[in-house]
Amino acid sequence: MIDIHCHILPNIDDGSDESGKSIQQLRRMEEGGVSQVYLTSHYFRGHYHYSRADYDSKLSLLQTEARQAGLHIQLHSGFEVFIQPGIIDDIKEKSLTLGQSKYVLIESELNGLPTDFYQNVYPLLRAGYKPILAHAERYVSIMKKPSRARELNDRDIYIQTNAGSLIGHYGEKVRQTAWTLVNNGWTHFLASDDHVRMDYGVYFEACDLLAQRIDAKTCNLLCHDFPKAIALDEKIPYSYVIVHKSHHNHESRPWYRRWFG
Numbered sequence: 001m002i003d004i005h006c007h008i009l010p011n012i013d014d015g016s017d018e019s020g021k022s023i024q025q026l027r028r029m030e031e032g033g034v035s036q037v038y039l040t041s042h043y044f045r046g047h048y049h050y051s052r053a054d055y056d057s058k059l060s061l062l063q064t065e066a067r068q069a070g071l072h073i074q075l076h077s078g079f080e081v082f083i084q085p086g087i088i089d090d091i092k093e094k095s096l097t098l099g100q101s102k103y104v105l106i107e108s109e110l111n112g113l114p115t116d117f118y119q120n121v122y123p124l125l126r127a128g129y130k131p132i133l134a135h136a137e138r139y140v141s142i143m144k145k146p147s148r149a150r151e152l153n154d155r156d157i158y159i160q161t162n163a164g165s166l167i168g169h170y171g172e173k174v175r176q177t178a179w180t181l182v183n184n185g186w187t188h189f190l191a192s193d194d195h196v197r198m199d200y201g202v203y204f205e206a207c208d209l210l211a212q213r214i215d216a217k218t219c220n221l222l223c224h225d226f227p228k229a230i231a232l233d234e235k236i237p238y239s240y241v242i243v244h245k246s247h248h249n250h251e252s253r254p255w256y257r258r259w260f261g
């Protein structure tokens with residue numbers, strides 16, 4: 001499994017406040033079967049103040065500490081970028097992508113995507129970036145009308161769903177919305193959004209639920225195959241639910257053909 005969204009890098013945003021806790025959480029992840037993780041610290045211009053060099057040195061220090069602790073989990077750089085006017089300049093200048101890829105994890109205002117949301121995202125698409133909207137199911141506008149997620153897909157925006165959403169950690173409405181996104185194939189990634197405040201087991205619990213309620217293949221796509229494509233900077237399909245037509249074609253033959261031919 002590969003987790004593309006968490007706040008485990010210590011002392012940089014509102015995530016982990018101590019490297020010992022981060023190592024403990026990384027151990028829990030590795031023991032459960034997570035082999036790679038993107039440490040997506042919040043990037044919110046004017047709110048969190050750190051330089052790219054500061055981020056890189058913290059990441060490299062944590063990777064060294066993880067090795068010293070006997071862990072093999074691979075740490076990738078990443079950011080959760082708050083969409084603001086002109087954010088494309090920061091993304092270009094500081095390479096605020098997931099690892100070396102063109103995929104960018106983005107977020108906006110949870111109480112409703114602002115009217116200029118698309119206007120601020122389109123420059124990313126035009127520049128060849130591949131935006132992924134973090135925890136789309138937590139947005140009020142998507143809770144009110146989940147098919148808005150499909151509109152995002154239609155505009156070349158991928159979607160990531162939080163493990164805790166599927167379990168009900170953000171309330172019943174978010175839980176229902178998350179399952180609607182999964183059922184319709186509108187979400188592409190299941191991630192923890194872990195802040196080192198609770199048991200990482202929630203992620204594994206959500207993976208199991210996904211495999212039980214949908215199927216193992218979908219679980220594999222969302223927890224492994226699509227996240228792996230990021231590291232390889234490969235294209236991920238916006239639409240991936242394949243409907244097998246042959247069965248329907250057979251059934252849709254006229255009744256007289258089914259009876260006599």
Ligand SMILES: [Fe+2]
Pocket residue numbers: 005006007080134193
């Ligand atoms: Fe996050």
